[in-house]
Amino acid sequence: HNIESGEFQWSAPSNIALVKYWGKKDNQIPANPSVSFTLNNCKTITTLAFAKKDSSTPLTITNGKFSFDLFFEGKPKEDFKPKIQKFLERIEIYLPFLKEYHFTIDTQNTFPHSSGIASSASGMAALAMNLMSIEKALNPEMTDAYFYQKASLLARLGSGSACRSVKGQVVVWGNQANIEGSSDLYGVEFPNAIHDNFKNFQDTILLVDKGEKQVSSTVGHDLMHNHPYAERRFAQAHENLDKLIAIFESGNLEEFIKVVESEALTLHAMMMTSMPYFILMKPNTLQIINAIWKFRNDTNIPVCFTLDAGANVHVLYPENVSKKVLQFIKDELVGFCQNGQYICDHIGNGALSN
Ligand code: PMV
Numbered sequence: 001h002n003i004e005s006g007e008f009q010w011s012a013p014s015n016i017a018l019v020k021y022w023g024k025k026d027n028q029i030p031a032n033p034s035v036s037f038t039l040n041n042c043k044t045i046t047t048l049a050f051a052k053k054d055s056s057t058p059l060t061i062t063n064g065k066f067s068f069d070l071f072f073e074g075k076p077k078e079d080f081k082p083k084i085q086k087f088l089e090r091i092e093i094y095l096p097f098l099k100e101y102h103f104t105i106d107t108q109n110t111f112p113h114s115s116g117i118a119s120s121a122s123g124m125a126a127l128a129m130n131l132m133s134i135e136k137a138l139n140p141e142m143t144d145a146y147f148y149q150k151a152s153l154l155a156r157l158g159s160g161s162a163c164r165s166v167k168g169q170v171v172v173w174g175n176q177a178n179i180e181g182s183s184d185l186y187g188v189e190f191p192n193a194i195h196d197n198f199k200n201f202q203d204t205i206l207l208v209d210k211g212e213k214q215v216s217s218t219v220g221h222d223l224m225h226n227h228p229y230a231e232r233r234f235a236q237a238h239e240n241l242d243k244l245i246a247i248f249e250s251g252n253l254e255e256f257i258k259v260v261e262s263e264a265l266t267l268h269a270m271m272m273t274s275m276p277y278f279i280l281m282k283p284n285t286l287q288i289i290n291a292i293w294k295f296r297n298d299t300n301i302p303v304c305f306t307l308d309a310g311a312n313v314h315v316l317y318p319e320n321v322s323k324k325v326l327q328f329i330k331d332e333l334v335g336f337c338q339n340g341q342y343i344c345d346h347i348g349n350g351a352l353s354n
Contacts, residue, residue, distance in 0.1 A: 005051035008133040008261045008282060012125035012155075014042040014117060015164045015171065016203055016306060018260050018316050019241045020267040023224030023234065024127035028160050029030070029184045031224060032176025036164045037201060037242060037316075040348025046120035048130035049104040064089075068103035087124065090157045111343060112242045117205065117312065124158030125151075125165035130353045151351070152186035160221075163187040164350040167350040169352055170248070176241050193249030200319045200346050204329055206343040208284045209311035215271070215278045223274035233270060237263075253302035253318065260316065264306040271309075282311040284336035289313070291332050301325065319346070 015036040023031035053067060058306050066088040070077045084105070092098050102275040105127065121216045136142055154161035156173070164171040168189030176182045180191045186289045224230050240259050247256045271278050285307070292305050292315065303317040304327050314331070317325045326344075 003052075003134075003137055004216045005049070006134070007049040008130045009045065009047040009354040010126050010128060010129035010133070010351055011043045011045040011121060011354065012122045012162075012165050012349050013039045014044075014111075014119070015039055015161065016308065017164070018159065018244060018263060018306065019237050020263050020271055020308075021160055021173065022267055022309075023227075023230060024160060024221045029232070030160060032111070032234040033172060033176040033179075033241050033305040034161075034164070034237065035170065035190065035241055036123065036161070037174045037203065038165065038169050038171060038348050038350055039203060039345045042105060042109075042117060042122065042205070042343060043347045044109050044119055044126040045354075046105065046107040046123070046130055048127070048134075049106075049122055050101040050134055050270075052100060060117075066098060066103070067101070068105055071104070071106045073108045074106075080095035082180065084127075087127070091131070091154050093133055094154060097134065097138060098131075101134075112210075114342075117207075117343070120159035121162040121165045124162035125155040128152075128155035128158060128162070129166070129353065130231045133353065137244050148187050153189075157188060165351065169347045169349060170198075171350075172241070176238060178242070178245065181182075190248065192245070192249060194248045197253055197318055198248065198347075199250035202315075202317050202319055202322055203326070203345045204315040204317075204326070205330070205345060206288060206315060206333055206337050207339075208288070208313060208337060209282050210301045210338050213280060213310055215280065219339050220271060220274075220278075220309055223276075224270065227270065227274050229270065229273060231267065236266065245316045256334065257296075257302060257304040260306050262289050267309070268307060280310050281307070285311045285313055288333055289337050291336075295328050295332070299324070303328075 015038050017034050017036040019035045021030050021034035070081055088098055110117050128151050132147055136147055152163040152166040155166055164173050164187040170190040171187040172179050172182050172190055173187040175184050183189045222342045243259050268281055289305055296303055301321050
């Protein structure tokens with residue numbers, strides 16, 4: 001197949017890890033397995049137009065560079081280009097057509113750009129899906145299973161956690177002996193049945209600090225090399241994933257809360273005990289955590305928090321207590337959010353093509 005030009009559009013959601021990925025080996029191989037809920041509302045929508053480059057253009061002119069223009073919310077975005085260039089370099093061995101085309105990448109998020117919500121997972125997943133659509137157009141015989149697996153593998157090479165934003169509501173990334181099909185190379189949909197308690201699970205994201213992070217997750221992952229607690233932490237992630245396998249089956253929310261909150265605090269404990277050490281939580285992050293603990297104690301409502309590599313708090317709770325939890329958030333937590341901002345989300349299904 002020889003295709004002159006075309007255009008695809010995919011949206012891909014963000015995801016929130018329950019067992020955290022923190023620490024990696026070469027080629028974006030995770031130091032431990034992780035599992036996440038796929039989100040629904042927080043997503044990146046990316047259009048990818050492609051056109052064959054003029055065959056008279058000598059290849060040397062490209063000087064190892066890929067040929068692409070990048071637009072973010074309709075405006076040229078020069079400062080993201082090196083990241084995309086690096087991503088394309090990494091995946092060129094998997095997509096031999098990349099140097100044959102000129103690309104126009106047009107991308108936008110459904111959440112505010114400076115919200116402190118990591119857009120790398122949704123952004124890299126959306127781009128990977130589009131690139132796989134070209135690959136599929138060139139190789140129409142490929143199966144759906146192969147399409148999604150390879151899309152997740154490509155997304156991983158853009159940003160590790162992006163491989164969990166491709167397909168499925170609960171996604172595991174990283175080798176775990178007792179999870180069928182799990183792999184360090186791509187995310188897989190959690191293979192077992194999941195208890196109804198987790199059906200349409202809610203995630204309300206409290207925007208505590210929208211500023212640029214002082215320490216990027218790339219630097220954070222790196223600091224897990226020579227970290228005094230790394231080996232124990234990596235083993236613990238396997239143990240916590242084991243616990244979650246049982247919890248997803250039993251629907252035991254008390255146990256769920258213990259694992260999820262402990263994972264969040266351990267992630268930040270790793271940051272605080274690396275050299276150099278750093279703290280990404282803000283005073284209001286702790287205020288929110290304490291208020292959630294008090295509310296849970298007072299009401300017995302199974303609501304908990306998790307954190308990613310930043311100050312924002314993800315409030316997790318089953319659908320049947322939404323009304324009470326949302327009231328609590330409005331009454332007691334919104335005051336700790338920057339400009340009172342929060343985003344209501346829930347479990348979603350993964351990337352979609354338009
Ligand atoms: O995908 P990265 O390199 O941005 O790392 C993400 C790390 C955490 O969000 C903190 C944890 C996770 O598993 O998503």
